[in-house]
Amino acid sequence: MKYLMAIFIFAALYSCQVKKDSKNKVSTGNDPGATLKYIHPASENIRLNQLGYFPKALKIATIVVNKEITTFSIIDLKTGEEVLNGKAEDKKEAQLSGETIQQLDFSALNKVGHYQIKCDNEIYSYPFKIGNDIYDKVLQSVAKSYYYQRVGTAITEEYGGLWKRKAGHPDHQVLFHPSTGKNGAIASAKGWYDAGDFGKYVTNGSFAAGQLLYTLEEYPDLYPDNSLNIPESGNDINDLLDEIKYEADWIATMQDRDGGVFHKLTTKSFADAIMPHEATEPRFIMPKSSVATFDFAAFMAKMARNYQKYDANLAKTWITQAQNAWHWGVQNPDVIFKNPSDVVTGEYGDDDSSQEQFWAASELYISTGKKQYLDFIQNNLPDLTYTYGDGWKSFMRYLGVFTLLSEKSDIPVRTLKELEKRLIVSADDLTKRIQTYDYQQGVNDFQWASNSDVQNIAFIIANAYSISDKQEYADAVYSSLNYLFGHNALGISMVTGVGSKSPMNIHHRASKSDSIKAPVPGFVCGGPNYGRQDSNDVEYPKNVSPMQAYRDVWKSYASNEVCLNWNSPTPYLLQFAIDNNRMH
Template identity: 45%
Template sequence: TAIRSFYFQRASMPIENSCGGTYSRAGGHPDTACPYHPSTGRSSGTLDSPGGWYDAGDYGKYIVNAAISVSQMLNLLELYPEVIGDSRLNIPESGNGINDLLDEIIYELDWMVTMQDTEGGVFHKLTAKNFAGFIMPGEYDLERLIIGKGTAATLDYAATMALAARVLSSTHPVWSEAAIYSAEKAWKWAVDNDSVPYRNPPDVHTGEYGDDEFSDDFYWAASELYVTTGKKAYLDHLADNHQPYIHQITNSWKFFIRNMGFHSLLAHRQKLDSGLINLLVQKHMELADQILDRMEAIPYHIGLDHFEWGSNSDVLNQAMILCYAHHLSGSGKYLDGVIHSMDYILGKNATGYSFLTGMGSEQVMNPHHRPSGADGIAAPVPGFILGGPNDHRQDRRSVKYHSDRPAKAFEDVEASYASNEVCINWNAPAVFVLGYLESVMN
């Protein structure tokens, strides 16, 4: 179910009845001949950039979040290549002899490739200037633009393409070779443009995914490029820069990028010298133990001591860290922590809700998700992880919260974008965690 949500987020194509059933819909957003916004550095011209997934409850497509989401699911396929077989997900590609999860990921990767500029830099996002109302994709009539270009999007793209090149090397060798070339081209652009932040221009009001701290993105990209190519230049970057960015326990998607490079290094330990890998393993296990200590001290056995935007993804990202700790050590205590984390997501939490749409005895019915709100169907599209309790309550002017407790700062109303939205980077760690549990427990 959590993987199927990505199919329902596909842009530029209809969701057919044969695959989508009740939730079939017309296509929208062909995203051909999209004009360049001046923030790209181009003053004229258009770009064809069809496909990919809608990012969240809106209809935007964002490279930074696409990179994180794709990479976390590729991490799963590196550990367990056969976790989701062909024809398991009932998507249009089912039956082609390729793992269905990989087929779904390729739909996003093929869009990402279109967002690389000729000199190697990567455009930040494809959106309109403003969010659309709660309408179906086929009803959308706002002009969509190619917006921004910066260091973070380019490095996250480089990391993802290098990782994808490894995972697809046997099934899609030509694509894989092109991805390595594209990743290295992006790296070179980022080295030459190492501090280009993205901020929304004054006339753009869609999701920002802004960043002006790039050391974590450089480390992630260098990790993936070294594991894929074996080139000394990337290893030198890791050796020179790993100490300040050792694993961190923290909330917020932006900070989990700091840990993403480590996942691939840990999965390919044989490519590192013993001193570095021993340090990385030691630090990872220390981090996992910190998470377990927090889980022991906090009700509902999660590792969060505060609740921010997308808190459920923080729970799941911490669970990913525990998965790798279990993979490294075989110790059951880490697997227990992973199970506690999923218990929380599926209803063992202060709100009583299952935070996965379509699942549980107390289901969320009104997510901040445009297709679910506009399709005329009472039940929302299934398979989405909701953002979860958010003590900052950025939507408090339009949403009445019934509890002042941080762990209950969640409302099942469509207007609650701060607690009840969906997002691909909240689903991706759920796919990893559920896939890991299925693999090791079966």
């Protein structure tokens, strides 16, 4: 509760300009507990990681200029003294952002403390911290965001603080849509709202939950019992695993008797900007698809493996369901979901189930050891070249590879070596991109959910680090997090409730409709999207650059929505950075 109140107090400060007053003590935007004397009004023209930097990490900020600057200094906010002086790099034109920029390298500063950058034109950056704990709080909030997305349960003040709300969508009797060929209704309770809307989607839910499960497999001590303050806290089970189970309990209900899996559970159209309990339109089970079936098989096999020690009977049920889904998918590999003519909610359309099938084979093999899954793996090793937009449609092949390389359980050495080789080639390419682009962001094609691309690229590189611990890999992950938390062409932290300036008007119905000014904390927003599919409803600047095709307005579903799989890489990346910093 105290933590949630701290978040709210912190969020309330975002829109306030810090007053320059050397006699008064004020708090920095990135650390509500730090009371400092010598703080200056910040300019949005200096972009940096608003949470801060590890002492030994690379530290790069970017300034947008009209007139070239020559020098900069770092001010210690406790003493007011200049502790570092540096020379700005030559100015250059940043094509993706449409700006003239210079970069400021202050990597030589490694003393723990609170600072601001001062440029020779007398402008200052947002305050930032150098320390080993810069990501400790956001690590909690990005995981806690899933609790706020729970379907069919009230978010109580005890666990949700200011963002309490009534329960919506019990889903005890959900009708089959006529296009399924079935009559009647089934119970399909629990789960998470997928995004800013109230739908539940097997494809994206399985993907996001599977990525979170992988994080726990790699970092089993992350989010121990009682760490997230959720209703299940205190049951001697990892809190994030408890949260994932809430989604698994719903996904398990979406399987038909023949093994196939229904694609989604939604209304026929999107609800208005109302609270969940006010959205009472009928909800429907939609037809089956191959991609949903293989995603289901992969996730349930992975979930069974991770839940075995807590409930062996339930794990046995889930692994059986996963195998039944596999059999249906093999027999029906080309069942493509399309929205029925009277349905306009998110389609999550995908006409190629091969990557989902590879993920399913990988998880099923590790969980069962059956040869049929290994045979499929060896005959279908995937290309690991990253394509922008490799999100819920295409990232599954990576999850399969990461599982195989992590577990190494009875995988032939030749197969492992080939997968390692392909992963290193991909990571080398992606690292070079990060080193090349102006804000070290890894993306030069800003599509829908570009922030997801930025993170998934870093996710690949972080996994390659376990094979080849090149420092440039770790630096690339750090740079990606820097981008996420403010070192970008917008000068904002892309996570709600985090940093000196972050999104306030996300496309999220509960955040829009409650009476609280600050949005629900811990959500990663979609980010710049040059497609601007919402341009009929949202006014973008004329001739907007790709990196600035973003609007912090409620109607911008193309750039400012939130989604399960945009948060799911974040805990892994944060913990990777924390561990890597600790080891070095």
